[in-house]
Amino acid sequence: MDTATYPGSDFFAVWAPAPEEVRLRVGVEDSAVYPMAKRAGDWWVCSEPGVTKEPGLRYGFELLIDGEWSPTFPDPRTRAQPDGIHGLSEVVTEDFAWTDEAWTGRTLESMVIYELHVGTFTPEGTFDAVIDKLDHLSDLGVTALELMPVNPFGGERNWGYDGVDWLAVQHSYGGPEGLKRLVDACHNRGIAVILDVVYNHFGPDGNYNGLYGPYTAGGSTGWGETVNLSNHQSDEVRAYVLDSVRQWLGEFHIDGLRLDAVHSYDDRGAYSIMEQMRAVADDVQGRTGIPKTLIAESDLNDPRLLTDRAGGGYGLDGQWVDDIHHALHTLVSGEDHAYYEDFGSLEVLLKALREGWFFTGTYSSYRGRTHGREINKEHVPAWKLVTYTTTHDQTGNRAAGDRPSMNLSPEQQVLKAAVIYCSPFTPMLFMGEEFGATTPFPFFCSHTDEHLNEATREGRRREFAHSGWDDHEVPDPASEATYSSAKLDWNFDADQQRILEGYTTLLRLRRELQLARPDLRELTVDGGGDEMAPWLAMGNDEHLLLANLSGRTAHVPYGGQLVYSFTDPQVGDEATELAPWEFALVKRS
């Protein structure tokens, strides 16, 4: 069955096995209705003379269900929704005046990733406003932007994970043209662009897909209906996913995708959809000569994702590693609730740094079962593991959405950054952490259906009540004020300026001193001290990071020549004394 025929054609077509009949409506006022005929594979096609997909045309489909015509619904494969997720779709040209001919791309190995949410990164909340901040990011040492999902959502405020239209771009951010302008601008500054894409569920608001056909598998991931990747008629749903991958990596010049929650893919066939995404990425890479990177968010600790396809793996380039975050966060913050319960000791951090993650077939109290599998260090280089001191999730999935920077001293913040940036893992920042932003990043949404907002509100309150929070301490996700509170404040105070300098220096030294050079087999990881004053030593044969992960003085049996510290440590030839939360990057003697 050729699923690729209709989506790329210049006539109107839609896959719709469910309804008895489908008809096309074109135009906003004085709209006209055209019949559609069912062709092979349950594709409905409009072959009226003169009715073709001209850019700018507004259209939708009407479905005959149980003998009654539905209202006009958007196209499941819409590329633009100027009036929001419930409105008419718009035909969008692929043309764009690209100026990034000089861009040769960037592999994950050379990336310093900066995760941002377009709506709250700037006061304007647009792709164009992001362009204005690229000098700041270049100066910081960032080499790749990672945009939280940009698919259309209900209202004007959403993290992005409630999307339904996987080929379209949120209108208020600047739509498809705006996204292309941002990618073009990034490439002209040597910055790659990664896009966060959600293929495990459909958002609850504006999900008309089920009326067209079996897009969903009957269950829920907790965030929305599970996508049908394995059941009856799943081929066309998989084709939709893969066409989306191809559109971003091809037409939009996107350099990489961050695959949201791949552990929630309901994918039970002999070919993983991740392998098939990698095949599409390989194809685009082959045609353009530009590296195309796939990074999973995975709660599986399964090295199969990172193993190449010839070795029985899925061939992804990288994945996020929460274990290293959790190990570092718990040690510095002292927190131990929920999924942090398995962490909080130096031993856990040491193992995570040595092995790439902590759970390698290891019992997890939080999960109540053995979890994960060891990484084959010969086949998986350290740069495949993306690490961070925080992410949108680790900040926003807290009751108040309080950032680490709202609870930690500047010394503690830069200490955590030092551990990540002096490691061989690929570093990622979450927007604003580089200057210790004190704006929170709470969960927010603006569903068009008030019941959904209420359900989200109740869900969050219930979730955090388990951890002892009162309702009034959990911001209302649907309120405009919650969204506004998340907007970054770009006026830095003196502490914030110091933190920014610390981050900038660390990222520069990482690059200049090739701190990421060792692979996992060559990495030195040592630690000691008592439970109240643990210390860490990590690095290669040239440089070591010595870090005091406690509020007491630490005596570290490594020394050398001080290269950089955020403070003023006493570094000797053979030993170093570190004040509370102090670190020293040293050249080994």
Add this chain to the structure above:
Amino acid sequence: MDTATYPGSDFFAVWAPAPEEVRLRVGVEDSAVYPMAKRAGDWWVCSEPGVTKEPGLRYGFELLIDGEWSPTFPDPRTRAQPDGIHGLSEVVTEDFAWTDEAWTGRTLESMVIYELHVGTFTPEGTFDAVIDKLDHLSDLGVTALELMPVNPFGGERNWGYDGVDWLAVQHSYGGPEGLKRLVDACHNRGIAVILDVVYNHFGPDGNYNGLYGPYTAGGSTGWGETVNLSNHQSDEVRAYVLDSVRQWLGEFHIDGLRLDAVHSYDDRGAYSIMEQMRAVADDVQGRTGIPKTLIAESDLNDPRLLTDRAGGGYGLDGQWVDDIHHALHTLVSGEDHAYYEDFGSLEVLLKALREGWFFTGTYSSYRGRTHGREINKEHVPAWKLVTYTTTHDQTGNRAAGDRPSMNLSPEQQVLKAAVIYCSPFTPMLFMGEEFGATTPFPFFCSHTDEHLNEATREGRRREFAHSGWDDHEVPDPASEATYSSAKLDWNFDADQQRILEGYTTLLRLRRELQLARPDLRELTVDGGGDEMAPWLAMGNDEHLLLANLSGRTAHVPYGGQLVYSFTDPQVGDEATELAPWEFALVKRS
């Protein structure tokens, strides 16, 4: 967490995270109750002086749930249930007077497998009665028995897939001692024993496990509750599976396991339970020096199951291949209902024989989606694929349970056998097919809960009503008469004697002429003729099977010297004329 401590100990212990308290009851009359104490990992242990697991002791556990003591339940890890699945458990010795010291085992590559159901194979329906038929099976050329599941079930009549007690043996078959006697007798005749084991669901009758702890994952496979292999507290459930694997392969001297419906394992972790089974099998194999074989029933067409663990696979030895059965069955029977709809043409059979299975990423109308993945012929030898002209399922999952032999002529039956036995795939027979048994093999059960019998009855009627069967044409699964009808009749008529001779000759020639020699890369598979008279040529550089898969005369452009036929074909040097449903095994000229 060490899960291996308690099951092997000589004191009474049970894993029971669910109840508030657990107590032990020992003895039938004058029974005594002993307290149990909760230890690490939610194991309850009885450490009363003198209360140890003496063989022959009858016992059970009582659970305090919501402040009330339950009745006495059997041990989830019971090794014998003399009074049935609801009764007291019995402590069983591991001792047995084995006489199979000379047995050096048998790998799948050299097996001719004979699948049988202990209850209906003989009038007596016992392990001991199977022993009486071993001469018949040896004469036929069988080298491995495959026993349908022998775990205890409700009543005296069951296919075996409704078991709950994975370490125990049905009492009416002869219990654990009886099974060991059969294995011992087989080994002394050079016959291996494979046991069918069900780890994907728990049967509906006598499943007390949920009262002890989270043995199930909350869903249903359609046959019973899905086993908890991935969720909270799944480690102990996995340990139960693996201990069962170890018990059969170790203590019971079983040579191999047939893993029922592995596609229904709810196994989402980084280590497949199949890999872990293979590791247990490797361990027993290493300690005993006897090959231990794992064969999957898999509806995935995923070569990962058969790929070795170093190559990213699960390292199983083999799997059943329904595709070849379906391709052959539909061509000879003309049937095309339900899952046969994708089959029925010569092209499908040729592809299945060439590639090892038909669905290699191929669209399936029945499934409504693309299915399977191609086999790497370099890494997967043909003998890993187990093929057959019928199985218990292909017979019994028909409305009336009618065997192919009840609908086909002797010529057609032996023709199908010739295709299987002249192939490089591992052959399997279903009991009675070797003499064209005319007894049916309908589904039967005798649940102790009449509601379950009624649900099963209704379920079967509903299932077959789709295919146009009237209720009265579907035998009542719970009736004694249905069970009796399935008992093999060992008095052969002349046709049956002829069929048996055909089967015996084919299996002898397979062995003597090494017809299984080629791997998939070297196999010759050709075919032709028009749609009404397709023919097949298959073999190696020495011998070819020429088969007429139609009721018309076929002209086959291959010839040679006739080695064997069930009939009297006209074999020339360059061409062969085959009468309807005729075949010729020829030595190539």
